[in-house]
Amino acid sequence: MTNFKKSFQITPASMDDASEITALVIDCDIADFGQPDFVLEDLLDILGPLDLDKDTWVARSGERIIGFAFVEKTGEGALMSFGYVHPSYVGRGVGTELVERIEERAAHYAADHPEQGWVLCNAIPASNESARTIMAEREYAFKRLYSRMIIELTEEPVIRPPSAGIEIRPFQQGMEEAVFQAYRESFKDTNRFYETSFEEWMEGKSGVHYERNLWFTAWDGNELAGFIISKNFQDHVYIDLLGVRRAWRKQGAASALLLHVFKKAYELGIRNIRLSVDASSLTGANRLYEQLGMRAVFQQSLYQKDLKINK
The missing domain is CATH 3.40.630.30 (Gcn5-related N-acetyltransferase (GNAT))
Structure with missing residues (x-):
């Protein structure tokens, strides 16, 4: 041999x-x-x-x-x-x-x-x-x-508002702890969750490509209902995490958060949006992405x- x-x-x-x-x-x-x-x-x-x-x-x-x-x-x-x-x-x-x-x-x-x-x-x-x-x-x-999913934006996305009472706001300094706690709650039953400290988690979300202008939050009054964290690679935006707390699911928060990222990317001149999703997601995330025009291009x-x- x-x-x-x-x-x-x-x-x-x-x-x-x-x-x-x-x-x-x-x-x-x-x-x-x-x-x-x-x-x-x-x-x-x-x-x-x-x-x-x-x-x-x-x-x-x-x-x-x-x-x-x-x-x-x-x-x-x-x-x-x-x-x-x-x-x-x-x-x-x-x-x-x-x-x-x-x-x-x-x-x-x-x-x-x-x-x-x-x-x-x-x-x-x-x-x-x-x-x-x-x-x-x-x-x-x-x-x-x-599944790796992508969308090529051909026109400026139209925002669909979530259910009454839920408001989408840009991420602002001071929201970090609330987003971390929302991450822990919304991902704790998924395969992507792991126990970590707030400091370690934030360090992992502080790389050069984690542009805060591509992060958005969903609020119901003073309660953080959901969040989206994205990365800007100039030629494309990669959606790193999208989480909605259980009590606010199926009210349009997830799609509204995604569309805000799509719109912001379009304003920045970026047309390509990418993400990875569990093909057997319990929350049906892959179906949501398809409804917004994303398509699976390959699988890992x-x-x-x-x-x-x-x-």
């Missing part, structure tokens, strides 16, 4: 690699989805909070970057990872070794805090057979399917495994 590991080297990523890694991810997107879904700003957003020496890897064949992976802590006992292998190098062991590096790093996270139960998640393109094979070989279990599968801690 050919030892493919001798044909490439694994090293930590560096900021100097950012442009080439971006080109790699774009090539992977085109192969898996038929179109790119990644820009340099996305990568800089990813790399910024990470310990590059410990949490990132690039695979090189000679001077060329042919693979990239990273792992990040997303909550207490929860790790998330992504990996990419250039289509020309699939089947040569690159993906397998990147996953091995991810799991080695994940084991260190778990060993540092053995009092918690740890899980490691890996998101892959749903149609990528090679990636699915690696997940099976490494004993990951399929958890759920996510989430796989998960429990980390065993060696004592």
Whole structure:
């Protein structure tokens, strides 16, 4: 058997690699989805909070970057990872070794805090057979399917007001704690929720692309009913979180919040809006997005495994 590991080297990523890694991810997107879904700003957003020496890897064949992976802590006992292998190098062991590096790093996270139960998640393109094979070989279990949805705005959106009594307001300084508590309530029964402190949560929502003029809130008198948090990548707006507290659901707050983001993006000259949604969302979020004109362009599968801690 050919030892493919001798044909490439694994090293930590560096900021100097950012442009080439971006080109790699774009090539992977085109192969898996038929179109790119990644820009340099996305990568800089990813790399910024990470310990590059410990949490990132690039695979090189000679001077060329042919693979990239990273792992990040997303909550207490929860790790998330992504990996990419250039289509020309699939089947040569690159993906397998990147996953091995991810799991080695994940084991260190778990060993540092053995009092918690740890899980490691890996998101892959749903149609990528090679990636699915690696997940099976490494004993990951399929958890759920996510759809990436987009809309290309061709005209200025018309705001549909929510039910009487609910008012949409721009996010203002001083609303942070109320939004955090609304996040905890509206997401606590979903797979996207994890326990974290207010300070840690806000730090995660304070990157350069989290423009507050694309955040909106829904109020019923003095009660915060819902919120939307978005990121501005200049060529597109990405909706990061949309939450409505249970008592105010099905009253038009979610669609009104979305339309306010659509309208603001249009005013800024941005026509492309994107988000990811659980394809089996209990709240029917994907149907809401479709009603507002968004369409699914591709899907990603989430796989998960429990980390065993060696004592």
